[in-house]
Amino acid sequence: MNNTLKKLINLILCLMLIPCCMVGCSGDKSADNEKLVKVYYLNSAETGLIFQDYEIKADMSETDSVISELLEQMKTQPPKLEYEAPIYGPVNLLSYSLNGGVLTLDFASTYLGTEKTTEILDRAAMVRTLTQIPEIEYVTFTVDKAPLLDDDGNIIGNMSADDFVYNAGNEINAYEKAELILYFASEDGQELIPVYRSVVYNSNILMQRLVVEQLLAGPNTDLACASLNPQAKINSVSVRDGVCYVDFDGGILTRMGDIDPKIALYSLVNTICETADVNKVQISVNGSSEGYFMEKIALSTVFERNLDVVRQ
Template identity: 45%
Template sequence: MKKAGHLLWAAVLMAGLLLLTACGNRQQEQEGTAYKIYYVNNEETKIVEREYVSGTTDGRLLMEELLEQLTHISEKMDYETLLGKEISVEGHTLDNGLLTLDFGESYHNLKGTREILVRASIVRTLTQIPDVERMAFTVRGEQLTDAAGAAVGVMAADTFIENAGNEINAYEKVDLKLYFANETGDSLVEENRRNVVYNSNISLEKLVVEKLVEGPTTEGAYPTVNPTTKIVSVNVKDGTCYVDLNNDFLSQPYNVASDVTIYSITNSLVELSNVNRVQISVNGESNISYRENISLNNVFERNLDILDPH
């Protein structure tokens, strides 16, 4: 009888171990990193999301996996499929945190609000990948432009925000006059950008500095600011715009004169109605020199003498 009891207990114990092992295996299968996959709702008024867990750690494989998820068809039919036969990704490149997706010609069939929401969904989804900080879109190798013909430019996750549950309310349009270097790097040239769509949660002053860091979009204009420069803060008080940048600003990969860089920032910001002068600092410190010949202790005002006369 005792032997039978021992056998019964052993069987119960073995069954329990098997059950725990099975549960552990199921839990292990579910382990991984949770990502949000973004889609456009059927009314095309906002972005919706669903969670997706991936065990992939390789950045390239993860990107392919998340792109595949954007082709997902909703069983409840409560959101639109973003990628597939209508919109296809023809290629991609990843360079220094910038992921560029090249789409087929059919991308141009997207119009107005729907195009912005589709773009926001893709950018929000893929910038969750650790190696991807920013994104750019091209169509058959050509830079994506908006309805006014202006370049859309580089985007990040915070380019797109939700506002009262309606994504389109997060956007405003503005015309900007920016100043970049000429071909020889010793003067400034104007670049007029019309109907720039921007996140209404950021200031125009910060938008201007962001666009300067991204660089020009027109022929004959050349970048003035190190593209790895990060914006620490941009604030305006009593007509003075205080621009604080990280250490990367102090290094210059381009053949551009020091004063061209300084007045690229200054002249562009002074084009805004509430800015009369500019003070630049690096990580909060202005008691330093830019490239050893321009003191950042100075407050800079508009300089039209540095414009290219041609």
């Protein structure tokens, strides 16, 4: 075969491959844009979301058919090993209904046995996928016709894509799992007890703010006691040059029972210093570091980790 013929064959092959590459990278350009959606899945580690572009085959005016098609996609395990379908196993969808822009998904009772991290990610995947349908503004979950509740027994209610916000300009995991070390007071209020907590959090939240929120929420064990006033409000949290600056309202100055103020303060400082890139903490109240923490400790101090008050 001469060189001219070889070049011609190669050129023809390249031209044949171009449309395939365009579809694989950015979808079929001739397709109606409103039919192109992102179907969300869990990653194989069940720590975040990933998606695949998908072209809806049903007529977009037939909303029920579109819903059914997308639900079927989320029930089907993709060929890629790193993708995990959000509707599978214990996440057994029994029925769905659409009323006034709210899509209700009803699941079998086995749904409640889903591990918490996975459950939130499953929910995020379904809500973000289904709210791309123009007629669906919100998605709500029920289990055997009863509203889905959060860990505190509150009804979760209607969810929109905005409830699972991704960082601007980046399709990254909205929710991630973290293992935290939180320091709470001992029963006599004279020592700190480390409590290990697994949480699922919005990746837009600064980690230092997350741990302070978790600390204010109190311990989830009888082995430790709340060290800070749970009614205290966080005004702001920021990190600069290894120092975490955290500002509260006046509620942070309220002493909890017999908890030693030093223990209360270092429950906060030690917890924050367990996070990456922080080794010092500056506390302020309504923007001021004047005055005293629980009338005992000058707020003007920049505090460092204190392991001497931690129970060994």
